Amino acid sequence: MIDSKQQEKREVALKAAELVKDGNIVGLGSGSTMDFVIVELGRRIKDGLQFTGVASSLKTERLADSYGISMQELGMTSGIDISIDGANEFTEQLHLIKGGGGSLFREKIVASLSNNTIIVTDSTKKVNQLGQFGVPVEVVPSAYEFVKKQLIKLGGNPIIRKSLAENFITDNGNFVFDVDFGIIGNPACLAQQLDGIVGILEHGLFVSLTTKILMANGNEVVTFT
Numbered sequence: 001m002i003d004s005k006q007q008e009k010r011e012v013a014l015k016a017a018e019l020v021k022d023g024n025i026v027g028l029g030s031g032s033t034m035d036f037v038i039v040e041l042g043r044r045i046k047d048g049l050q051f052t053g054v055a056s057s058l059k060t061e062r063l064a065d066s067y068g069i070s071m072q073e074l075g076m077t078s079g080i081d082i083s084i085d086g087a088n089e090f091t092e093q094l095h096l097i098k099g100g101g102g103s104l105f106r107e108k109i110v111a112s113l114s115n116n117t118i119i120v121t122d123s124t125k126k127v128n129q130l131g132q133f134g135v136p137v138e139v140v141p142s143a144y145e146f147v148k149k150q151l152i153k154l155g156g157n158p159i160i161r162k163s164l165a166e167n168f169i170t171d172n173g174n175f176v177f178d179v180d181f182g183i184i185g186n187p188a189c190l191a192q193q194l195d196g197i198v199g200i201l202e203h204g205l206f207v208s209l210t211t212k213i214l215m216a217n218g219n220e221v222v223t224f225t
């Protein structure tokens, strides 16, 4: 028996999975909503759907593999027809904060390679302005103190992400700061400032990378384009 929140994730996942067509190269994002997408794509493979997946995290790769999805290395991929991914926060302008699970770097590569990026989410993630969810920033360990200082200079409050007592380590062997910038008035400007800091591998502000957001809201799915 799944609860109503899980049911919403499942509904929106089914809608998104319908968009995958035979022969597509499909970017597979990460997170609990994406897990439902992968399960549904696995079911459609049994019905004869043929496509190649590209994973945005090791966890997604393992799950996709277990559902019989044929996979291609991200590093060997030069184009993606459609990608599906989750988000931690979004606005109607299709700006996102991602990386709550730590997969932001590969997710941003997938989104950047994709002709069509679909976000699957529920209504709790919709905000008027980004910033209630701290912006995940993946930092190379040797740049830890330097990057921390730069983030504070930008007005942020960086908290190193922990996994039990240890620093959380990404699939790329790096640390993550969750940075509270308060309400983010201009996500494009902040994204550009973060892009300019040496030692940051990637950040979770996704600006102008999304084609469509599918949001579960009770029994219906609302689309933002």
Ligand SMILES: O=C[C@H](O)[C@H](O)[C@H](O)COP(=O)(O)O
Residues within 6 Å of the ligand: 029, 030, 031, 032, 033, 034, 085, 086, 087, 088, 098, 099, 100, 101, 102, 103, 104, 107
């Ligand atoms: O790093 C993780 C990703 O950005 C996820 O897509 C994001 O955290 C949303 O995950 P969920 O669907 O579990 O809320």
